[in-house]
Amino acid sequence: MELKQLMLPEKGEEIAIMKTNFGDIYIKLFPEVAPKAVENFITHSKNGYYNGITFHRIIKDFMIQGGDPDGTGMGGKSIWNMPFEDEFNENYRNFKGALSMANAGSNTNGSQFFIVQKSDIDKNHLEQMKQLGESSGYSDEVIKAYEEIGGTCWLDFRHTVFGQVFKGLDIVDKIAEVDVD
Numbered sequence: 251m252e253l254k255q256l257m258l259p260e261k262g263e264e265i266a267i268m269k270t271n272f273g274d275i276y277i278k279l280f281p282e283v284a285p286k287a288v289e290n291f292i293t294h295s296k297n298g299y300y301n302g303i304t305f306h307r308i309i310k311d312f313m314i315q316g317g318d319p320d321g322t323g324m325g326g327k328s329i330w331n332m333p334f335e336d337e338f339n340e341n342y343r344n345f346k347g348a349l350s351m352a353n354a355g356s357n358t359n360g361s362q363f364f365i366v367q368k369s370d371i372d373k374n375h376l377e378q379m380k381q382l383g384e385s386s387g388y389s390d391e392v393i394k395a396y397e398e399i400g401g402t403c404w405l406d407f408r409h410t411v412f413g414q415v416f417k418g419l420d421i422v423d424k425i426a427e428v429d430v431d
Contacts, residue, residue, distance in 0.1 A: 253391050255280070255342050255414050256399075264288065266295060266413065270305075272425055275365070275418035277349050284337040284412035287351050287359065291412065293329045294361055310367070310426045312402065315352055317362035326361030333358045340387040342411040345401040347422070349413030356408075365415060367426045369400040379403065 259265050259278040268275040281288040294300055299319065306323050307315035318326045328334050335357040344350055344366050352362035376397055379388040396403055415422060 253341055253395055255348075255411070256345065256395060258416055264292070265416075266291070268418075270421060270425065273418060273421040275421050276416055277413040278416050279349075279413045280342060280411070283339045283342050284410050286334050287337055287410045287412035290329050290334065290359070290361070291349075291363065299361065305425055307364075308426055308428055308430050312368050313364040313366050314422060314425050315362060315364040317352065317360075319361070323362070328360050333360055335359070336408075337410045337412070338407050339411075341389075341392070343392060343395070343401065344403065344405040344409065344411060345395050345414070346399045347415035347419050348401065348411045349415065350405065350409040350411050353409060359410060364409075365422050366402050366405075367422050368402050369423075371396045371400050371403060375403050 264279040264281055266277045266279055268277060279288045279291070300317065303316055303319055304321050305314045305316045306318055306321045315323070318324070320326070336353075336359065346366050346369050348366045350364055350366065351359040352364050353359050376393065379393050379396070382388050
């Protein structure tokens with residue numbers, strides 16, 4: 251069984267196109283799994299909230315983070331002007347290309363998000379997932395996906411996954427290469 255998160259979008263499914271100065275990033279959204287996160291992201295996008303903002307936090311081989319209109323990493327609010335709760339699903343993980351909510355702890359989602367850029371996974375993490383097994387939420391499919399495409403498994407069940415890049419991962423990688431201080 252292939253994980254639905256990693257399948258190409260089907261006709262009628264919600265997608266977002268993130269336009270950057272490096273190129274476009276195409277993202278399949280998961281309203282059935284993370285309805286509040288998707289509603290928040292879509293509403294902010296349609297209202298122009300994200301227009302012209304930067305990826306204010308870039309950590310090569312980890313992730314690129316945006317969604318703060320101040321560009322500092324300290325700003326931004328949800329469309330409800332208050333934090334909203336986490337939305338987790340054991341079949342939606344922080345694989346490379348996952349679009350996830352950035353937060354300051356449990357149930358503190360606002361406007362900030364990140365895209366996972368890590369393209370490998372530590373062998374120790376893989377071994378731990380195999381030992382924990384299906385009963386702990388680590389199906390063979392989840393383990394295989396982490397092994398094949400990488401990601402940040404330690405962020406699972408800490409950050410809501412609400413989308414997946416299906417075209418433009420090369421753009422995510424280009425952004426991750428930008429010089430930072």
